[in-house]
Amino acid sequence: MRRFAKYxxxxxxxLCVGCLVSGDVVVVVELDDAHLQTSDDxxxxxxxxxxxxxxxxxxxxxxxxxxxxFSMTITNNNQTDNATGDFYISKTLLTGTDNITSEGTKxxxxxxxxxxxxxxxTWQESYTYLSNxxxxxxxxMDGEMYVYAVGIGENLDVDLTKIAVILTxxxxx
Numbered sequence: 001m002r003r004f005a006k007y008x009x010x011x012x013x014x015l016c017v018g019c020l021v022s023g024d025v026v027v028v029v030e031l032d033d034a035h036l037q038t039s040d041d042x043x044x045x046x047x048x049x050x051x052x053x054x055x056x057x058x059x060x061x062x063x064x065x066x067x068x069x070f071s072m073t074i075t076n077n078n079q080t081d082n083a084t085g086d087f088y089i090s091k092t093l094l095t096g097t098d099n100i101t102s103e104g105t106k107x108x109x110x111x112x113x114x115x116x117x118x119x120x121x122t123w124q125e126s127y128t129y130l131s132n133x134x135x136x137x138x139x140x141m142d143g144e145m146y147v148y149a150v151g152i153g154e155n156l157d158v159d160l161t162k163i164a165v166i167l168t169x170x171x172x173x
Contacts, residue, residue: 023171024066027054031163036085036151042097047165048144055143058171065137067168069123069130076113077157083113085158088148089139100148105135113158123166140167 029052034043049055076083088094088104108129113119121129130136139145149160 023061023063025054025058025169025171027052027058027167027169029055029165029167031147031165033163034149034160036149036156036158036160038151038154038156041151041156042100043149043160044093045147046093046144047147050144055167055169058169059143061171062141063170063172065140065167066170067166068133068136068140069166070108070126070164071121071123071166072163073118073120073161074111074113075118075159075161076115077159078155079116081115081153081155083115083156083158084152085111085156086150086152088150089136089145090148091139091142091145093146094148097150100150104146104148105132107132107136120162140169 029047031045031047036043049059070087074083074085086101086106087108088100088106090100090104094100094103108126109131110129111119111121147165151158
């Protein structure tokens with residue numbers, strides 16, 4: 001094991017140099033926890049470059065959006081029914097679930113959490129649920145958006161925690 005330990009810094013160094021040379025910057029936008037309790041319940045977050053220093057520091061130098069992903073933990077507190085829900089985005093503030101689902105752009109869907117369990121969705125797993133990627137990338141390029149979580153189901157009782165939007169942008173080095 002000691003033989004391999006001396007080679008560990010080299011891959012880390014190469015990764016760091018690769019990011020510096022390519023100009024890729026990873027920005028993590030953390031969202032507040034939320035609780036959804038009925039089928040018409042939703043949670044709204046305003047996401048802006050102005051509130052995330054890594055994003056605002058590089059905003060003027062962004063060439064393009066390389067990647068966008070999400071991570072979160074969803075806990076279904078209901079002991080009898082599965083929980084499902086979707087995430088939407090918009091440029092302007094939308095109120096009410098009917099308005100959000102008809103005028104917003106759906107970006108995450110198909111997430112189901114069995115009764116009485118939790119599900120952690122990693123950044124890599126978020127691609128299973130991601131849609132409308134080009135619209136999402138454009139909103140990131142514009143520097144702000146509203147993000148909505150909308151619960152589906154009659155007996156909804158869901159906690160959303162550790163929610164993060166992970167942006168990889170290519171900026172001038």
